[in-house]
Amino acid sequence: MTLQVGIIGTGMIGQDHIRRLTQVLSGVRVVAVTDINLERAQAAAPQGATVYETPQELIRAAEVQAVVICSWGPAHEEQLLDCIAVGKPVFCEKPLVTSAEAALRVMEAETAFGLRLVQVGFMRRFDADYRRLKAVIDGGTLGAPLMYKSVHRNASVPEGLYTSDMPLNDTLVHDADISRWLLRDEIAGVEVRVPRRSSRGGELRDPVMVLLHMTSGAIVDVEISVNIAYGYDIRGEVSCETGIAALPNRPATVITDQFGIRQAIPEDWRERFIEAYDQEFREWIVAAGQGTATGPSTWDGYAATLVADAALRAVASQHLETVEMVSKPDLYNQ
Known part of the structure; x- marks a missing residue:
């Protein structure tokens, strides 16, 4: 089974993860991207991937089975809550969110869903x-x-x-x-x-x-x-x-x-932790393919x-x- 992933945010870290998911790792395919700068998203999109105008459209897209969030921190809460609402596993680059109150809201939504869906990018x-x-x-x-x-x-x-x-x-x-x-x-x-x-x-x-x-x-x-x-x-x-x-x-x-x-x-950081980034995504791909998440959790993001x-x-x-x-x-x- 190939996990179909959507990427939110195509800046430096987003582009590096697109490279990783398309050129390094197996069992995964980037099928959708979006960015606040649509021209940047179009330039970063792998061949065949759909460029969506908003994160909400990408998250709700039928072909997207799991989501990688690489947008700026203040946008994370809304995007995480949207992913949880539709039950899609999500890898979120740090910070999880930018306030303790936001972390508690994400935690409340995830616990209400009853299954871990969020992994935080503590590589x-x-x-x-x-x-x-x-x-x-x-x-x-x-x-x-x-x-x-x-x-x-x-x-x-x-x-x-x-x-x-x-x-x-x-x-x-x-x-x-x-x-x-x-x-x-x-x-x-x-x-x-x-x-x-x-x-x-x-x-x-x-x-x-x-x-x-x-x-x-x-x-x-x-x-x-x-x-x-x-x-x-x-x-x-x-x-x-x-x-x-x-x-x-x-x-x-x-x-x-x-x-x-x-x-x-x-x-x-890319040179020092390149193998760690690869390994965290290997493990995330396996978990997300089963509809869940492992590794650093919403609780860990809240603590940080x-x-x-x-x-x-x-x-x-x-x-x-x-x-x-x-x-x-x-x-x-x-």
């Missing part, structure tokens, strides 16, 4: 290195996890398009989600500290340091630097009771010659939204800000 969970790190933690050979260090460095960000709040409401969500997943824990509180600013970022609040206080008492230390210049550098190290475990640097090849010992650095909100409050207050969650619906415990 790090599908990265082989992170999965091996999680296996070490879950195996218990190092004892309980006490601290986790998460480093998220970008070479640069688009000037004028990346605001001072974005390290906390856009970038941090990946570190928050992977910390919850690795440690099997929820985030109870958030602290933010802003050190000396990098001259490369102008007025941008960069870098930032975030402390995530987990309900178990473990602490996650997150460093976010978005103008580090040298490349895209993602690191992670967990300190446990009897040892530590860390992600390897990628790519792993180390060169030794007359210039010294060195290792290449990925240029951006709450953490981002708390981080924005914390940067202003310079105090620990608590994260208050509703009771977790049984649907997300399955």
Whole structure:
């Protein structure tokens, strides 16, 4: 069976997913696309795919069996609710939504439907290195996890398009989600500290340091630097009771010659996580073909939204800000 997919949003990430679904993966076909810029949608549409004027038309189209949302964050709530209303599995790039209230509305609709339909695009969970790190933690050979260090460095960000709040409401969500997943824990509180600013970022609040206080008492230390210049550098190290475990640097090849010992650095997120993106869609295609969703859920998107909100409050207050969650619906415990 070939899963017939519609793509909402044909910007950079949307185009990359179209490439992935048409040139890399099997068992799937892109049959429809739409974008707020119809000319861009027409240019990105694979041969034979229908270009729809609105997301609502695409979602309701009979040939579309599942939906991939790559539009801008404020549009996600309406599109997710439309997908749930017609019972179509949906892959939604982060953020799930842009407010806790919106996340609760999506969660209410999905729980009322009675089946998981939404998967959120937290691709790090599908990265082989992170999965091996999680296996070490879950195996218990190092004892309980006490601290986790998460480093998220970008070479640069688009000037004028990346605001001072974005390290906390856009970038941090990946570190928050992977910390919850690795440690099997929820985030109870958030602290933010802003050190000396990098001259490369102008007025941008960069870098930032975030402390995530987990309900178990473990602490996650997150460093976010978005103008580090040298490349895209993602690191992670967990300190446990009897040892530590860390992600390897990628790519792993180390060169030794007359210039010294060195290792290449990925240029951006696409290079570092290309295999993780492929794997998350492989698993989504299988689940969506069965009319459901696995992987990061609406609950996980809700949690990330709450953490981002708390981080924005914390940067202003310079105090620990608590994260208050509703009771977790049984649907997300399955």
